[in-house]
Amino acid sequence: MPPPADSFDYVIIGGGTAGALLTKRLSEDGSSVCLLEAGPRDTNPLIHIPAGYIKNVYSKKLTWGFEAEASAGTAERRFSLPQGRVLGGSSSINGLNHNRGQKSDFDHWSERGNPGWSHKEVLPYFRRSERRIGEADEKLRGRDGELPITDLDWHHPVTTAFVEGTPELGIPVNPDYNGEQQDGSGYFQRYIYNGYRYSSARAFLRDTKKRLNVDIRTNAQATAILFEGKRAIGASYSKGGSTGQRHKVIARREVILSAGTINTAKLLQISGVGNASLLNDLGVPVVHNLPGVGSHLRDHYGVRMVSSVKDIRTINNMAQGPALLLEIARWLIRKPSLLAVSPSLAHVFWKSNETMTTPDLQFVFSPASFRAGVVGLLDKTPGMTCGVWQERPESTGFVKARSANPFEAPTIQPNYLADENDQQVLLAGMRLGRRLMRTRALAPYFENETAPGDEVQSDDEFMDFARQNGTTVYHLIGTARMGPASDPVAVVDAQLRVHGIDNLRVVDASIMPTMPSANTNAATLMIAEKAADIQCLLIAGTR
Ligand SMILES: Cc1cc2nc3c(=O)[nH]c(=O)nc-3n(C[C@H](O)[C@H](O)[C@H](O)COP(=O)(O)OP(=O)(O)OC[C@H]3O[C@@H](n4cnc5c(N)ncnc54)[C@H](O)[C@@H]3O)c2cc1C
Structure with a gap:
């Protein structure tokens, strides 16, 4: 008999760049947060020594082992697409360089029908998590955040x-x-301070995990988002891989999906949110037909x-x-x-x-x-x-679950x-x-x-x-693209709510409507900061 489900204000799926930051921010006012992370705690010392990158980037223990499908653009080669599978997610294995992108990137997001996402409007969120150490324009850079940004x-x-x-x-x-x-x-400016990597986990979870209202569950892979009708109510997860015990956790306010560009799309699909014809092929009951889920994958x-x-x-x-x-x-x-x-x-x-x-x-x-x-x-x-x-590729691919099995990797075709x-x-x-x-x-x-x-x-x-x-630059985005309901491939609205579903938000790199002219960690942090603010404003509005 599986143990009975427990409940929290928020259930966050994925403790990576976005999920770690969100866990900290959303628990600040006393709200209870359960963070489900499929990978282990970040205890491997090579995560924290920046040069350990070279060992960890293809680690079987710390990454998902994904592969890009062959295509004409890659001379029919398949190759690895590393994505972090550990607390801190890809920020625990990434190349450590901090790069925001160009102002026009975000103005363009706003012009595509996403109010609130122009550069002027997202600038405060870039600044909030940043602790810039070194020379900087004080109007543009942050000095008081958790994440140190140092010079070479x-x-x-x-x-x-x-x-x-x-x-x-x-x-x-x-x-x-x-x-x-x-x-x-x-x-390059880097997420390195005092000789150590500053992943999202290090910057945002070290103190947060001591909070009584925060429960971080590692080696806990979400296997489905749970719905009542079209309302997300929680998640099921497995502790300890495909043979592990299954559990349920209930979200009183919201389920937040921060599983990264590949897994966010796959989890939506195997939970019943996606292109109805794909879901039918998979044998997954359709909760909501949302054709954009998994489409519009982009990478450098x-x-x-x-x-x-x-x-x-x-x-x-x-x-x-x-x-x-x-x-x-x-x-x-x-x-x-x-x-x-x-x-x-x-x-x-x-x-x-x-x-x-x-x-x-x-x-x-x-x-x-x-x-x-x-x-x-x-x-x-x-x-x-x-x-x-x-910097801003237009080639567009897709992520498609191969089966309803949460432990099977999806088909990933970036169409480089x-x-x-x-x-x-x-x-x-x-x-x-x-x-x-x-x-x-x-x-x-x-x-x-x-x-x-x-x-x-x-x-x-x-x-x-x-x-x-050529090969991946590891900057996967776009499979839960932000856009208005009138956009046939939009998955979330400008408040990051999944179209057609209540109480479910996506907050990670997958929501980026187009590629920022940059490595993607900084924009993902910005997205998470903005999402946290949207939540706090909502809660303040209901008090
Ligand atoms: C090798 C590499 C090098 C990079 N170099 C740079 C760089 O130098 N600078 C830069 O700006 N960007 C870089 N990036 C990109 C940047 O790190 C990512 O864009 C960013 O981390 C994405 O954040 P995310 O929150 O969307 O996903 P992630 O940080 O990948 O987090 C997703 C988390 O969700 C977990 N998860 C997934 N599915 C489930 C599930 N079902 N249940 C529970 N948990 C789940 C994962 O294990 C992971 O921890 C690099 C990325 C990689 C992989």
Whole structure:
């Protein structure tokens, strides 16, 4: 006999970037919150040491093991799509770089029929969780939040030369890409403080878990959202995987789905909210026909360009032997150390052509290179990598549950490079990436381009290289797209309520209607802050 259901004001499904922040905010006024997280607690030490990224990003214990389906844009390759499965979610395994995006991204969300989401209106929510340490425009940046945002403190001459070389190509150095303007080159701001990763779990749950009104249940995978008619009333979950004991938890006010772009769509579908014909095929009774669920998946598709380096050691050589011991010692005494850097150290945001008013290309740079492009396996000889992607891709894919079994991974088809414009922008990016590695400033270190290599010259050759070698940048969005009821693929309204359902909200990266011109963690935090405010305003209104 399963134990009887227990009840809370809120049941939050997913303790990742959004869910951890929401748990803190919604429990602040004494409301009771049950947080269900499918993964374990974040006790693995490599989560907290930033360089542990390289070990954890494909960890079977800490990620969901998802794969992207093959498509023409990836030369029919399938590849891993890591998503965090641990307290802190993807913020416990991500690349640690803080990047808000461009003002026009959010103005565009608002113009699509989502009142309250213009840049001016979301700016306070970007600022709220942020504790910017370093120079900043006080009107734009936050100083008092829980999440420290620090500057790079480990400077390698090759990284410096990369940034200092960009003005040769007419690209200015920008001291704060999260400030007034994104355009230019510079060093990444990171979720790293005092040598440690600041995941959402570390920033928002460490104190919150001591609150008596908060119950955090880990290794607890929600298996369905429970409904009475079209009203969400709670969730069922399994403690300990597919063979674990089943439980129920009841939400007196709301169920909040923060399971991330893939699992949010899948859980809605297997719970009866989605495209009715898909649900019929799955044998799932239809609670509400909402065709947009799982459609409109988007991701950044990145290509790495690599050069060998001469006359200096790079991370390839410093991450082994006595040099590594020295870096460990430096980390232990809290000095700038290789152990406390994000995988990408420098950036360029620039335009693919002169008609653009804002950048549409993001470049990431590191004085390191991977063997045969495999993350986790560094080259033995010195190397440097410049990755590039289009900031606002239009190629659109889908997530579809394969069966009603909550433990079976869904079909994930991002359809990378399906859109012709995405191809053209990436092509311009690869050509500019080649020039960024060949500036006069980098000349003392640049030896040879090893990928794609000098033999690649024509547009077709570049595109072939991109299809054969590109991969996810891990920025999955859009499967529970925000939009008005008149939008046939909208899943949630501007208050993040699921269309046609009561007491169910989605609060995570899946609600983004279009891709922000950025890595997606900062926008997800903003979404969660705004959702918390919407809730608090609602409750204040009912008192
Ligand atoms: C490898 C990697 C590198 C990245 N690098 C960066 C970067 O440098 N900068 C940046 O800004 N962004 C980066 N991102 C993207 C960013 O981390 C994500 O956009 C963000 O974390 C998404 O937050 P979320 O709350 O939507 O989902 P997540 O943080 O993924 O949280 C979802 C949570 O829900 C849990 N869950 C799922 N299903 C269930 C269920 N059925 N029951 C219970 N719990 C469930 C999951 O285990 C997970 O903990 C990266 C992402 C990855 C994966």
